[in-house]
Amino acid sequence: MGENLLEIKNLRATVEGKEILKGINLKVNKGEIHVIMGPNGAGKSTLANVIMGDPTYEITGGEITFQGESINELEVDKRARKGIFLSFQYPEEIPGISVENFLRTAKAAVTGEEQGIFQFRKLLLEKMAMLDMKEEYAGRYLNHGFSGGEKKKNEILQMAMLEPVLAILDETDSGLDIDAIRIVTEGIRKIASEENSFLIITHYNRILDYLDADYVHILMYGRIVKSGDISLAKEIEESGFIALEEVRNG
Amino acid sequence: MAKVKQDIQEPDRLVFDLKQDIDYRNKTWKGLSVELIEEISRKKQEPDWMREIRLRSLEIYKSKPMPQWGPDLSDLDVNEIITYIDPDFKKQNSWDEVPEEIKEIFTALGIPKAEQESLAGVGAQFDSEIVYQNMRNELAKQGVIYMDMETALQEYEDIIREHFMKLVPPEDHKFAALHGAVWSGGSFVYVPEGVQVDIPLQSYFRLNAPGAGQFEHTLIIVEKGASLQFIEGCSAPKYSVNNLHAGCVELYVREGARLRYSTIENWSKNMYNLNTKRVLVEKDGLIEWISGSFGSRVSMLYPMSILKGEGARAEFTGISFASKNQTLDTGAKILHAAPGTTSTINSRSIAKDGGKVFYRGLVKVLPEAVNSKASVSCESLMLDSQSRSDTVPVIDIRNDQVDFGHEAKVGRISEEAIYYLMSRGISEEEARALIVRGFVEPIAKEFPLEYAVELNNLLKIELEGTIG
Ligand SMILES: Nc1ncnc2c1ncn2[C@@H]1O[C@H](COP(=O)(O)OP(=O)(O)OP(=O)(O)O)[C@@H](O)[C@H]1O
Ligand SMILES: [Mg+2]
Numbered sequence: 021m022g023e024n025l026l027e028i029k030n031l032r033a034t035v036e037g038k039e040i041l042k043g044i045n046l047k048v049n050k051g052e053i054h055v056i057m058g059p060n061g062a063g064k065s066t067l068a069n070v071i072m073g074d075p076t077y078e079i080t081g082g083e084i085t086f087q088g089e090s091i092n093e094l095e096v097d098k099r100a101r102k103g104i105f106l107s108f109q110y111p112e113e114i115p116g117i118s119v120e121n122f123l124r125t126a127k128a129a130v131t132g133e134e135q136g137i138f139q140f141r142k143l144l145l146e147k148m149a150m151l152d153m154k155e156e157y158a159g160r161y162l163n164h165g166f167s168g169g170e171k172k173k174n175e176i177l178q179m180a181m182l183e184p185v186l187a188i189l190d191e192t193d194s195g196l197d198i199d200a201i202r203i204v205t206e207g208i209r210k211i212a213s214e215e216n217s218f219l220i221i222t223h224y225n226r227i228l229d230y231l232d233a234d235y236v237h238i239l240m241y242g243r244i245v246k247s248g249d250i251s252l253a254k255e256i257e258e259s260g261f262i263a264l265e266e267v268r269n270g
Numbered sequence: 271m272a273k274v275k276q277d278i279q280e281p282d283r284l285v286f287d288l289k290q291d292i293d294y295r296n297k298t299w300k301g302l303s304v305e306l307i308e309e310i311s312r313k314k315q316e317p318d319w320m321r322e323i324r325l326r327s328l329e330i331y332k333s334k335p336m337p338q339w340g341p342d343l344s345d346l347d348v349n350e351i352i353t354y355i356d357p358d359f360k361k362q363n364s365w366d367e368v369p370e371e372i373k374e375i376f377t378a379l380g381i382p383k384a385e386q387e388s389l390a391g392v393g394a395q396f397d398s399e400i401v402y403q404n405m406r407n408e409l410a411k412q413g414v415i416y417m418d419m420e421t422a423l424q425e426y427e428d429i430i431r432e433h434f435m436k437l438v439p440p441e442d443h444k445f446a447a448l449h450g451a452v453w454s455g456g457s458f459v460y461v462p463e464g465v466q467v468d469i470p471l472q473s474y475f476r477l478n479a480p481g482a483g484q485f486e487h488t489l490i491i492v493e494k495g496a497s498l499q500f501i502e503g504c505s506a507p508k509y510s511v512n513n514l515h516a517g518c519v520e521l522y523v524r525e526g527a528r529l530r531y532s533t534i535e536n537w538s539k540n541m542y543n544l545n546t547k548r549v550l551v552e553k554d555g556l557i558e559w560i561s562g563s564f565g566s567r568v569s570m571l572y573p574m575s576i577l578k579g580e581g582a583r584a585e586f587t588g589i590s591f592a593s594k595n596q597t598l599d600t601g602a603k604i605l606h607a608a609p610g611t612t613s614t615i616n617s618r619s620i621a622k623d624g625g626k627v628f629y630r631g632l633v634k635v636l637p638e639a640v641n642s643k644a645s646v647s648c649e650s651l652m653l654d655s656q657s658r659s660d661t662v663p664v665i666d667i668r669n670d671q672v673d674f675g676h677e678a679k680v681g682r683i684s685e686e687a688i689y690y691l692m693s694r695g696i697s698e699e700e701a702r703a704l705i706v707r708g709f710v711e712p713i714a715k716e717f718p719l720e721y722a723v724e725l726n727n728l729l730k731i732e733l734e735g736t737i738g
Contacts (some may be wrong), residue, residue, distance in 0.1 A: 060446065072693050073686075073693075074689055075689070076685075076689075095692070095698075096692040096693055097692040097693075097697050097698065097701075098687060098691075099693055099694055100692065100693055100694055100695035100696075101695045106693055108693075110691065112684070112686055112687045112689075112690035114687055114690070114691070114703075114704070114705065114708055115708055115709070115711075115712075116708025116709055116710070116711035117704055117705075117706065117707070117708040119712070122691075122694075122704070123694075124416075125696055125700070125704065126691075126694035126695050126696055129694070129695035129696050129700070130694070130695035147717065161708070162708075182694065182695070192550060239418060
């Protein structure tokens with residue numbers, strides 16, 4: 021077991037006065053792959069965004085510790101520079117900025133080092149090839165007019181370029197076709213190492229066929245109601261979340 | 271060489287002579303009199319008809335009310351608006367009195383000291399004579415005429431007389447009338463039939479004549495099948511102790527000719543920029559307006575294209591950026607007056623720190639302009655909740671055989687977009703800048719190369735919020 025990377029203790033968060041996260045506890049060590057499943061509206065994306073630092077949500081209790089330091093008060097960009105990455109469920113479209121220019125700016129920000137145009141381009145094309153993305157996407161405006169699946173691939177491209185320590189993938193597999201899921205998960209496997217960790221939010225088992233997940237957590241009603249190994253995901257697939265209903269008031 | 275030097279020196283020498291000859295100390299704006307106008311005309315050795323235009327304009331100016339629409343002009347101090355009737359002008363206009371913010375922008379734009387002083391209208395003149403001389407020789411070989419308006423009036427009186435204030439008559443509005451009465455300086459360009467001018471011409475005269483930049487008159491004629499790119503001024507803020515700019519631009523694009531007219535207005539932020547620009551486009555001619563408005567306290571600027579000949583085309587591309595205490599009321603007017611004419615308006619406006627940007631435009635298609643096409647796209651972006659923006663695109667189509675497209679968007683910078691960029695390590699400030707740059711990008715790429723870098727620098731300066 022690697023050393024601890026992320027620790028969430030009794031985390032509570034609200035949006036517009038409504039409590040969504042009601043005491044989340046989660047521990048992620050280096051080198052681990054965690055999966056979070058749960059019904060629609062359970063609070064999975066909320067958790068992902070609160071870890072990333074989305075100012076829309078207010079933390080009303082508990083603590084998020086990353087690499088041994090509390091990050092509750094840390095701005096989004098500083099979290100990213102510490103190595104936290106979120107692959108968004110619904111990536112934003114930013115017209116007028118090319119994927120390449122955006123990523124070069126981001127890479128420079130995250131690494132704190134200027135990115136030479138040619139060197140950067142070489143790296144970008146390598147990663148795009150790995151993800152089976154056409155070169156022309158580098159010149160297109162960021163997510164602008166991208167199909168659902170293309171946006172998801174582009175998120176993984178960003179992850180591959182920015183080399184985070186903690187990558188949170190929020191339903192990255194939703195909207196990807198079968199081949200794309202394979203390509204993306206192969207990409208994740210190549211990136212995964214003893215030094216980084218993944219938190220994968222998904223509704224489907226398919227992605228788990230390609231990845232060796234260490235833990236599966238079930239998030240319902242703002243809490244992690246059950247944790248286990250990969251067999252828990254199979255269980256859910258067969259009997260749904262209804263079987264776990266009784267925890268609602270527990 | 272001597273001759274060229276004279277071309278350039280003439281306008282401001284006249285201006286200074288004038289200042290020394292007459293004591294205007296007691297002449298207030300209201301005192302803008304027939305005698306004064308006659309004196310100006312006499313000093314400039316103008317023909318009678320020009321003096322008549324000035325005097326007629328003065329009458330019209332006096333009889334016209336201030337515009338009753340658009341931005342608030344009530345603070346405009348009409349007593350101080352003419353450079354060369356203020357006897358203290360020279361004293362006030364020292365480098366030390368140029369505001370720090372202007373100096374900082376000069377420096378940030380990488381403009382050399384000598385040029386800075388010239389742009390600020392003080393000290394040594396920027397020595398553009400050699401550049402100008404070379405350009406002139408090159409152009410002269412092709413029969414192109416390029417000179418300041420005063421000289422042109424002496425040397426090409428007939429051409430000037432036929433066109434001067436014919437497109438923008440003094441009756442048009444109060445400030446057109448004021449311009450007609452007191453105009454001084456500006457450029458004259460004539461491109462003969464079939465001649466393609468490859469290098470973009472830049473208006474040097476403005477740099478060289480302090481005070482003449484306030485009411486300058488630009489007249490450009492591009493003859494049949496000829497083409498020209500003209501770049502007005504430069505992106506450096508033009509500092510002036512005066513607070514009114516009422517220039518006038520008249521452009522004639524003849525059959526099958528093309529003209530690209532680019533401007534970045536970056537007046538200092540005490541300036542009322544009430545500029546009038548108009549073009550007449552004949553059969554199959556093309557006018558392209560490229561317009562960037564950054565400076566000034568108030569701008570009212572709506573370049574108008576009259577598509578007079580069949581198949582004439584107009585394209586307008588504009589960016590306006592208003593910051594604190596600025597109201598930029600800009601847009602474009604198109605008059606489709608012949609069949610098969612085409613126009614495209616593409617405008618992006620940005621407001622921050624309580625600035626106000628308004629897009630105000632008009633597309634009018636006359637009954638005879640059948641089979642015409644017009645499209646208007648105006649978008650604006652507000653960077654914070656104090657800023658304001660609106661679009662007033664007036665459309666008046668008088669026949670039913672017109673293909674018309676219209677898109678107007680007013681929006682605030684998206685917090686989600688900022689969050690998205692920040693989640694990739696980009697700072698909030700840079701995220702905002704990226705979004706703004708992305709917003710103007712489709713337009714910025716239309717700007718001439720000469721402006722691309724300057725536009726970028728200007729955006730950077732405006733967005734960093736360090737100045738102004
Ligand atoms: N910005 C917001 N404003 C209002 N309500 C919100 C906001 N974000 C989340 N919510 C609400 O919080 C709850 C949890 O939403 P969240 O997006 O975290 O669910 P999820 O588990 O990711 O669901 P899904 O599987 O559908 O993606 C939902 O009821 C949602 O409507
Ligand atoms: Mg979700």
